[in-house]
Amino acid sequence: MSHGLRxxxxxxxxxxxxxxxxxxxxxxxxxVASRLGxxxxxxxxxxxAELARGRPDVVRRAAVGQGLPLTxxxxxxxxxxxxxxxxxMAERAGADIIDLNFGCPxxxxxxxxxxxxxxxxPDLAARIIETTVKAVSxxxxxxxxLGWDDASRxxxxxxxxxxxxxxxxxxxxxxxxxxxxxGVADWQAVGEVKAALSIPVVVNGDILTAExxxxxxxxxxxxxxxLGRGVYGRPWLAAHLDRALVDxxxxxxxxxxxxxAIVIEHMRASIVFYGMPLGLKMFRKHLGWxxxxxxxxxxxxxxxxxxxxxxxxxxxDEVESGLRELWTDPGPAAREKGVExxxxxxxxxxx
Numbered sequence: 001m002s003h004g005l006r007x008x009x010x011x012x013x014x015x016x017x018x019x020x021x022x023x024x025x026x027x028x029x030x031x032v033a034s035r036l037g038x039x040x041x042x043x044x045x046x047x048x049a050e051l052a053r054g055r056p057d058v059v060r061r062a063a064v065g066q067g068l069p070l071t072x073x074x075x076x077x078x079x080x081x082x083x084x085x086x087x088x089m090a091e092r093a094g095a096d097i098i099d100l101n102f103g104c105p106x107x108x109x110x111x112x113x114x115x116x117x118x119x120x121x122p123d124l125a126a127r128i129i130e131t132t133v134k135a136v137s138x139x140x141x142x143x144x145x146l147g148w149d150d151a152s153r154x155x156x157x158x159x160x161x162x163x164x165x166x167x168x169x170x171x172x173x174x175x176x177x178x179x180x181x182x183g184v185a186d187w188q189a190v191g192e193v194k195a196a197l198s199i200p201v202v203v204n205g206d207i208l209t210a211e212x213x214x215x216x217x218x219x220x221x222x223x224x225x226x227l228g229r230g231v232y233g234r235p236w237l238a239a240h241l242d243r244a245l246v247d248x249x250x251x252x253x254x255x256x257x258x259x260x261a262i263v264i265e266h267m268r269a270s271i272v273f274y275g276m277p278l279g280l281k282m283f284r285k286h287l288g289w290x291x292x293x294x295x296x297x298x299x300x301x302x303x304x305x306x307x308x309x310x311x312x313x314x315x316x317d318e319v320e321s322g323l324r325e326l327w328t329d330p331g332p333a334a335r336e337k338g339v340e341x342x343x344x345x346x347x348x349x350x351x
Contacts, residue, residue: 003246005040005200005224008139008168010096012070014039014242015224016213017171017202018231020074020099020143021045027065028269029235029286032262034068037239041072045101045109048077048086064094074143076101078114080127084135091136097168098136100128102144102158105177116177120148122158129165139168143204143226146189149178159193159201171202171226181229187219194221202226210244210251217245233289235262256296256327263290264320271316280319284311287319296327 005012018025018033020042030041064071073090075098077083087098102125104115111117118125133140142162147153159170172193174185185205194201203222207213208230216225231237240251254262266286271279291307306326313319 003242007097007141007200010070010139012039012224014238015217015245016040016238016242017224017226018042018238019171019204019226019228020072020101021228023285024232026270026273026282028266028273028283030068031065031269032266033231033235033238034070035265036236036262037242038235039238039242040070041068041238042099043071043073045074045076045104046086046090048075049079049082070097071095072097072099074099074101075132076104076109076114078112078118078124078128080124080131083128084131087132087136087138087140091138095138097139097141098132099141099143099171100132102142103171103173103177105145105180110177116145116148119144119154119158119177120152122154122161125158126161126165129162129167133166140166141169141171142167143171143173145173146176146186149176153189155189155193156196159197163197163199167199169200169202169223170197171204173228174203174205174220185216187216190216190220190222194223200224204228207241210241213241213245233286233291233293235266253295256329259290259294260324260327263287263323266290267316267319276316277314280314280316287311287323291326294327 003015005015017040018038022044025041025044033041071094073095075083075086075090077086083100090098101115102118106115109115113121118128129142144155144158146155153176155172162170170193172190174187174190175183187203190201190203200223202224203216203220204226207216207225207227213225227238236254243249244251267280267283270283273279274282288307288311291303291310294303297303297306310319310322313322
């Protein structure tokens with residue numbers, strides 16, 4: 001199997017994709033992840049009707065970054081014409097791929113008959129697909145779940161319809177909407193979709209490690225995999241897993257210096273994009289995940305204290321200096337003493 005992935009006329013330089021995630025995959029995150037080697041990072045979910053009306057906050061979510069190797073804009077909605085117009089706007093904005101959201105389980109989305117609720121109305125889903133595919137020249141993809149619940153698993157049927165209507169690839173999260181994120185993703189069930197289709201199928205759900213990646217691909221037979229929550233605080237994960245799939249390279253997490261540089265780069269990009277104070281506010285959730293995911297301080301309680309202290313700061317320079325102090329190697333003597341270094345770092349930063 002070739003290591004890359006082809007979706008329509010778009011060549012993707014890898015088989016590990018990053019999912020569209022509201023409040024997460026904004027332009028600053030996509031810039032950092034792409035620089036770290038991610039081959040595919042989708043935009044946040046964009047409401048098609050609001051995009052067509054030019055709502056500033058929605059347009060911002062679809063922001064196309066110059067220099068990114070690939071732009072994937074995901075649209076959500078239930079009106080076929082609004083979805084088509086949103087797709088036209090996405091194409092004019094420079095989208096390489098346009099993804100349709102048939103999988104979001106959030107109540108605010110399903111409550112207006114969008115996202116995974118469209119799996120309950122396959123005729124409407126088909127009209128949305130057909131109208132959108134005809135509206136643009138770019139490849140259109142669909143991201144969905146196994147179905148609404150266990151009694152109505154219809155991903156195979158919707159996948160076949162999507163393929164017949166010209167969709168270039170589908171991604172399947174191995175849960176139903178009823179499950180939200182509980183239980184475990186059923187990668188074998190995604191394999192049923194793969195077996196029924198000739199277009200690329202991407203498996204999604206519960207993929208956090210190289211072992212997960214290999215197992216998900218093995219059980220599903222999928223052409224590629226998609227990461228979601230596993231990239232919180234780890235924007236390098238897609239590139240690392242991609243390499244592990246190619247040559248079995250053992251994943252090595254960034255050291256203190258590299259991780260500090262990544263976090264600071266991300267914070268500065270957020271401030272440039274949103275301005276202050278919004279840029280720092282938008283970045284705080286990422287900062288919290290970076291601290292939670294780091295192996296230092298060793299004591300989780302110290303990490304929680306550091307997160308609380310750093311995420312309260314209002315000055316980016318203070319955040320930067322506090323992070324550098326938190327992740328500075330204390331040396332062998334201090335490491336032997338245990339938690340003293342991390343506790344001191346938190347107290348200094350909070351001041």
